[in-house]
Amino acid sequence: MRNPFLIGERIYLRPLERADAPTIVEFLNDEQVTRTLNMHRPLTLEAEESWLEKAMKDERNILLAIARKSDDRYLGNTGLHLKQEKDRAAMFGIFIGAKDEWNKGHGTETAKLMLRYGFETLNLNRICLHVYANNPGGIRAYEKAGYVREGIMRQATYSEGRYHDVLVMGVLAEEWFARKERK
Numbered sequence: 074m075r076n077p078f079l080i081g082e083r084i085y086l087r088p089l090e091r092a093d094a095p096t097i098v099e100f101l102n103d104e105q106v107t108r109t110l111n112m113h114r115p116l117t118l119e120a121e122e123s124w125l126e127k128a129m130k131d132e133r134n135i136l137l138a139i140a141r142k143s144d145d146r147y148l149g150n151t152g153l154h155l156k157q158e159k160d161r162a163a164m165f166g167i168f169i170g171a172k173d174e175w176n177k178g179h180g181t182e183t184a185k186l187m188l189r190y191g192f193e194t195l196n197l198n199r200i201c202l203h204v205y206a207n208n209p210g211g212i213r214a215y216e217k218a219g220y221v222r223e224g225i226m227r228q229a230t231y232s233e234g235r236y237h238d239v240l241v242m243g244v245l246a247e248e249w250f251a252r253k254e255r256k
């Protein structure tokens with residue numbers, strides 16, 4: 074493992090580096106990856122590098138690379154965007170750009186690692202996410218990690234020629250710790 078920050082069973086999360094930018098650009102110009110993300114414009118290396126530089130300095134963003142333990146292969150990104158201090162809440166984000174690594178449990182494992190970090194290290198009270206209704210794999214991964222469906226924003230996004238609902242999913246600290254005790 075190279076510079077691991079959070080370690081799972083088959084993947085680990087490490088700080089993102091400037092050197093990851095060319096791979097991120099490849100991942101995020103791929104329509105199959107972005108169809109369920111809020112990204113729809115061509116992404117240049119320059120734009121990604123300057124975004125990365127800014128985002129890494131922003132203390133409200135915790136950005137991590139997802140890497141495979143067996144060979145350090147870089148698979149995608151995840152992050153927590155912290156809301157205002159008093160609310161103790163954050164928004165979770167993830168993409169796995171290495172499509173041949175979808176449906177192997179990495180999304181679930183990443184979501185769990187970030188929940189643990191959010192609740193047990195950062196002392197958050199709530200972590201939530203938005204997921205498009207046309208992303209059943211994502212919804213399933215989040216449910217397996219402990220997220221519950223909280224609501225639906227009807228027709229909130231447009232992709233692949235039609236509108237899709239967007240689900241709001243969330244986990245509260247009390248649910249996370251109760252689930253941990255049951256295990």
Ligand SMILES: CC(C)(COP(=O)(O)OP(=O)(O)OC[C@H]1O[C@@H](n2cnc3c(N)ncnc32)[C@H](O)[C@@H]1OP(=O)(O)O)[C@@H](O)C(=O)NCCC(=O)NCCS
Pocket residue numbers: 105106107109110149167168169170174175176177178179180181182203204205208209210211213214
């Ligand atoms: C969403 C994403 C992070 C999920 O990661 P992943 O590693 O593929 O997820 P997991 O393997 O942990 O879990 C996916 C689950 O959904 C299931 N699944 C996949 N496609 C499905 C479908 N069409 N219908 C129902 N279930 C489906 C898988 O079988 C798996 O469940 P199982 O382990 O019980 O069999 C990943 O696919 C991705 O990055 N997609 C592109 C970007 C994106 O959508 N990001 C998230 C935005 S909210």
